[in-house]
Every structure is written in C-alpha cells, then in structure tokens.
Amino acid sequence: MSVNINTSYKQLEQKSKITNLMLRWFLYFVLILFASYFIFPLYVMIVTSLKTMEEIRQGTLLTWPSQLNFESWGVAWGGRGYGAGDTFLRPYFWNSIKMVVPAVFFSTFIGAMSGYVLTKWRFKGDKWVFLFLLFGCFIPYQAILLPMARTLGVLGISNSIIGLVVVHSVYGIPFTTLFFRNYYVSIPNELVKAARIDGAGFFKIFFKILLPISAPIIVVTVIWQFTQIWNDFLFGSTFSFGEAAPIQVALNNMVLSSTSVKEYNVDMASAIIAGIPTLIVYVLAGKYFIRGLTSGAVKG
Amino acid sequence: MFNWLEKNLPKVVLAPAVGLISWFVYGFILWTCYISFTNSKILPKYELWGVGQYFKLWASRKWLIAVDNLLIFTALFLIICIILGIILAIFLDQKIRAEGVLRTIYLYPMALSFIVTGTAWKWILNPTLGIQKLFVDWGFENFTFDWLVNREMAIYTIVIAGVWQSAGFVMALFLAGLRSVEDEIVKAAKIDGANLFTVYWKILLPMMRPVFFTSFVILVHISIKSYDLIVALTQGGPGISTTMPALYMTQTAFHKSQVGLSAASAMMMFMAVAAVIIPYLYSELRRENVS
Numbered sequence: 001m002s003v004n005i006n007t008s009y010k011q012l013e014q015k016s017k018i019t020n021l022m023l024r025w026f027l028y029f030v031l032i033l034f035a036s037y038f039i040f041p042l043y044v045m046i047v048t049s050l051k052t053m054e055e056i057r058q059g060t061l062l063t064w065p066s067q068l069n070f071e072s073w074g075v076a077w078g079g080r081g082y083g084a085g086d087t088f089l090r091p092y093f094w095n096s097i098k099m100v101v102p103a104v105f106f107s108t109f110i111g112a113m114s115g116y117v118l119t120k121w122r123f124k125g126d127k128w129v130f131l132f133l134l135f136g137c138f139i140p141y142q143a144i145l146l147p148m149a150r151t152l153g154v155l156g157i158s159n160s161i162i163g164l165v166v167v168h169s170v171y172g173i174p175f176t177t178l179f180f181r182n183y184y185v186s187i188p189n190e191l192v193k194a195a196r197i198d199g200a201g202f203f204k205i206f207f208k209i210l211l212p213i214s215a216p217i218i219v220v221t222v223i224w225q226f227t228q229i230w231n232d233f234l235f236g237s238t239f240s241f242g243e244a245a246p247i248q249v250a251l252n253n254m255v256l257s258s259t260s261v262k263e264y265n266v267d268m269a270s271a272i273i274a275g276i277p278t279l280i281v282y283v284l285a286g287k288y289f290i291r292g293l294t295s296g297a298v299k300g
Numbered sequence: 301m302f303n304w305l306e307k308n309l310p311k312v313v314l315a316p317a318v319g320l321i322s323w324f325v326y327g328f329i330l331w332t333c334y335i336s337f338t339n340s341k342i343l344p345k346y347e348l349w350g351v352g353q354y355f356k357l358w359a360s361r362k363w364l365i366a367v368d369n370l371l372i373f374t375a376l377f378l379i380i381c382i383i384l385g386i387i388l389a390i391f392l393d394q395k396i397r398a399e400g401v402l403r404t405i406y407l408y409p410m411a412l413s414f415i416v417t418g419t420a421w422k423w424i425l426n427p428t429l430g431i432q433k434l435f436v437d438w439g440f441e442n443f444t445f446d447w448l449v450n451r452e453m454a455i456y457t458i459v460i461a462g463v464w465q466s467a468g469f470v471m472a473l474f475l476a477g478l479r480s481v482e483d484e485i486v487k488a489a490k491i492d493g494a495n496l497f498t499v500y501w502k503i504l505l506p507m508m509r510p511v512f513f514t515s516f517v518i519l520v521h522i523s524i525k526s527y528d529l530i531v532a533l534t535q536g537g538p539g540i541s542t543t544m545p546a547l548y549m550t551q552t553a554f555h556k557s558q559v560g561l562s563a564a565s566a567m568m569m570f571m572a573v574a575a576v577i578i579p580y581l582y583s584e585l586r587r588e589n590v591s
Contacts, residue, residue: 035405041420060434114317121310136325138577142549142566144328170324231413233528248415275416282411
C-alpha cells in the first residue's frame with residue numbers, strides 16, 4: 001500500500017515536471033515570437049538597404065541579398081553627384097548635430113541648477129514652482145506652435161539652427177528639472193548643511209559636492225534629451241525648411257519626394273542613417289535610457 | 301545690494317527656468333487661447349470675435365474625422381499596448397535566460413523616431429512589394445493586404461506601427477513594478493497553495509494599479525500628440541481618412557492659413573491633455589506628500 005502511494009507520488013512529480021517543462025517551452029516560444037515581431041522591421045530595413053532595386057522586385061521582404069550592395073547607402077548619405085533635385089542626408093545630419101549639442105547642453109545645465117535649488121535651497125512654495133515647471137512636460141506642443149513661429153520671426157531666427165536650439169532648450173527644461181530634482185531629493189541634506197557650516201557658498205556646494213556625484217543623472221538626462229531632440233519632427237518641420245532642416249525632416253522629404261522610380265533601398269538606407277545615432281546610444285547605454293524613460297514617466 | 305544677491309541667489313538661479321517656462325509655455329498657451337476667440341486668417345487679429353471658431357471647428361467634417369480617428373486609435377493603442385506589455389513583463393519575470401537581450405529587443409523601437417519607424421512600416425505594408433508579396437510568394441495566392449491604401453483600414457496601420465513602437469515601454473514599466481514587489485508576498489501566497497496564475501491575477505496585478513495609471517496617462521498623451529507617425533506613414537490619407545487632431549492643427553495653420561481655427565483646434569487638444577494630466581499630477585503630488 002505504502003509502496004503504491006510512493007510510486008503514484010513519484011508519477012505525479014514526474015507529471016508536474018513535464019508540465020513545467022512544457023510551460024517553460026511555451027514561455028520561450030511566446031517571448032521569441034514577440035521578439036521576432038519587434039526585430040522584423042529592423043531586419044527588413046537592413047536587408048532592403050543592401051539589395052538592388054532589381055532584387056527587391058524579384059524577392060520578398062525577407063530574402064537575403066545575393067551580395068552586399070552598399071550603393072544605396074552611398075546615395076542616401078552623399079547623393080548621386082548631379083545638381084538639381086539630388087537630395088541626400090549628409091548636410092542635414094550635421095544640422096542635427098549642430099542643433100543637438102548646444103540644446104542638450106543648455107537644457108541640462110538649466111535643469112541641473114533648477115533641480116539643485118528646488119531640493120537643497122528650499123523656500124516657501126517651492127513645491128508649486130516645481131509643479132509649475134513640471135506641467136511643461138505634458139503640454140501638447142500644438143498649443144504653442146503659432147506664437148513660437150511668430151516669436152522666432154520677430155527674433156529673426158526662424159528657419160535657422162539657432163532657432164531650433166532655442167526651442168529645444170526651452171521645452172527640454174521641464175524634463176531636465178524633473179530628472180535632477182528627483183535625483184537630488186534622494187541625496188541627504190546633511191551633506192549640504194555640513195558644507196554650509198564650513199562656509200561653502202551656493203556655487204561651491206554645487207560644483208564641489210553635488211556635481212561630482214551627479215554622473216548617473218547627467219548621463220540619464222543627456223541621453224534623454226539627445227534622443228528627444230534628435231528624433232523631433234514637429235518643431236523641425238514647423239520652424240525650418242530647406243537647408244536648415246534637421247535630419248528627420250530631410251528623411252521625410254526624401255522619402256516623400258516623388259521621383260519617377262521609388263527607390264526603396266535608398267529610403268531604407270536613409271532611415272537607418274537617421275536612426276543610427278540614437279540606436280547606438282541605446283545599445284551602449286540602454287540602462288540609462290530605460291531609467292530616463294521610466295523615471296520621466298513614473299515620477300512625472 | 302550684495303547682501304540681497306547673496307540671500308536671494310537660489311531664487312536668482314531658478315529665475316531663468318521659471319521665466320522661460322512662464323513665457324514660452326503659459327504665455328504662449330494664453331496667446332493661442334486668445335487667438336482662438338478671434339477671426340484670424342493668415343495673420344493674427346486681436347479683435348475678439350467670440351466662439352465662432354469653435355463652432356466652425358465642430359462643424360468641420362475633417363475635424364470630426366480627426367476626432368473619430370483619435371478615439372479609435374487611442375482605444376486600440378491603449379488596450380493592445382497594455383495587454384502586450386503585461387504579458388511580456390510577466391513572462392520575462394519568470395527567470396528567463398537571456399532576459400537582457402530580449403528586453404533590449406522589445407524596447408529598441410523607443411529609441412527610434414516616428415519618422416524612421418513610419419518609413420520602415422510604410423515599406424513593409426506597401427501593397428505591391430511588401431508583406432502582401434511575401435505571403436503570395438509563400439503560396440497564399442489570394443492573400444491581399446492593402447490596409448495602407450484602404451480608406452476604411454488605413455487607421456489600423458497606424459495602430460500597428462504605434463503599438464510596435466510603444467509596447468516595449470509599457471513592458472519596462474510593468475517589469476519595474478513587478479520587480480519592486482517584495483518576494484515574501486509571493487512566497488507566502490505560494491505556501492498558501494496559490495498557483496502562479498492566481499499569484500499574478502489576484503495579488504500582483506492589483507498591486508500594479510499605479511503602473512496601470514501611469515501607462516494609461518503616458519499612452520493617452522502619446523496618442524493625442526501623434527503627428528510624426530501619421531505624416532510618415534499615411535500623411536493623413538488616403539484622402540483625409542487618417543487625419544488626427546495634431547495633423548489637422550498644423551495643416552490648418554500652415555497650409556490653409558486659418559490661424560484662428562487652428563488655434564481653436566490646438567486648445568481642444570490642450571484641454572483633452574489637461575483633463576488627463578491634471579488629475580495625474582495631483583495624485584502624484586499627494587502620494588509624495590503621504591510618503
């Protein structure tokens with residue numbers, strides 16, 4: 001009898017092991033299925049960019065190119081070399097760099113200072129000031145497009161990279177302030193108090209005490225701002241055109257321009273070129289990228 | 301003077317941020333609001349005209365289509381992103397090998413711009429050479445997939461691309477939420493005989509209420525603002541079948557030169573966002589006060 005119970009128990013254990021194993025397989029199956037859904041467009045983009053138009057017409061989205069053909073990359077980046085109507089991404093790529101670097105710097109700097117004041121030099125009503133700034137994270141930019149266009153016109157910087165730097169710096173402030181404020185709030189005030197007793201002033205405390213321990217949040221903020229500004233299309237397309245356009249606008253114009261034959265391989269190469277800087281940052285510093293995403297969301 | 305400066309230095313340092321935001325956010329919104337009550341055409345006029353623009357807006361077929369599309373898009377985008385995000389987060393939470401790699405794959409679309417995404421999807425969904433041809437070549441000879449050029453279905457292509465871009469983000473939020481739950485709670489439930497399904501359905505997911513709330517707010521916010529994706533994928537077409545409020549606003553302002561009308565549409569968008577965001581900020585602030 002007792003032997004019987006033992007064997008049936010073992011059978012049961014065996015059975016649950018098998019269901020467990022099947023469950024694991026199911027888990028991995030679903031996860032990999034979704035992974036292929038997410039990877040699929042990137043794969044298609046890369047493969048298409050390496051084919052000739054002839055191959056594109058004959059094969060399908062998934063077929064691998066018979067030989068790696070980088071010609072469309074060259075055309076996307078540097079054009080075909082004839083005059084009118086030859087649009088390519090190189091100048092706009094540099095426009096975007098010239099726009100992103102100062103805009104990221106200014107917004108990060110102002111955000112760091114504001115976050116510092118709002119947490120370490122608290123005053124009555126500082127919470128309301130924070131809320132006042134925070135609201136700027138959420139406004140639909142359509143509500144400010146018209147007056148912004150006029151303001152840039154009055155200042156004489158519409159359709160220029162400087163104009164876009166101003167726009168991105170200003171509308172980045174709510175986010176950068178949020179990041180720094182939430183980071184500095186977790187740093188003990190005793191550190192600041194002790195320094196104050198030792199006679200350190202406002203700027204000395206910031207540069208000697210807070211800045212040296214701010215590396216993680218600076219990385220988060222810079223990555224966030226870089227991604228946002230590089231990927232922006234609304235401001236770029238509204239406030240600039242022609243030669244001053246950033247890369248996303250140029251990409252869109254290139255893809256939409258209806259030349260006689262649609263060259264999908266060049267389109268895909270262009271899209272990859274426009275996406276590669278943020279993709280590289282994501283792959284190299286994904287941890288910080290995700291932290292920016294979730295802290296920007298959860299706490300704001 | 302020097303004393304005053306020293307005493308008020310923190311406020312002086314904070315002043316640029318507050319000043320810039322007051323002017324460029326609040327001041328500009330007020331200006332847009334004012335203009336929406338005027339009869340401005342190409343150039344802004346400052347004579348008040350009443351609520352005529354709002355009547356005109358809600359009588360416009362294109363705006364009604366835009367609002368309809370926004371409702372369809374938001375509903376599907378929200379539901380699919382949240383369900384997909386939760387499934388991926390729960391599955392990834394089972395001590396999966398190569399979790400890091402999978403997570404990276406699910407989230408990378410967030411690093412790309414909607415223009416890049418839209419360009420890629422436009423090519424994939426292209427009826428002649430895209431996914432349709434793939435299936436036809438695989439032997440499904442009658443397979444058609446023409447949503448991109450079909451008035452009735454084009455809006456769903458935007459949902460497909462939008463979900464692809466944002467589902468990983470919801471996954472990241474839920475995964476972070478699940479990881480912040482103490483192991484003891486799960487262990488105790490398991491000792492009481494609860495199976496894994498019950499643990500998630502009855503205990504963990506109800507604890508994720510704030511994460512649901514956050515995802516809801518962020519996703520609604522993304523969908524009200526969606527503009528780039530539509531420009532890249534359909535440009536509002538075929539016809540005007542995929543117009544959305546953000547696209548309506550910029551087209552009315554910069555192509556049709558109806559400044560007053562576009563200001564009215566911008567204010568409608570602003571109010572829709574405010575209706576979602578203000579309760580959210582309020583609850584966040586309260587939570588912070590409690591803790």
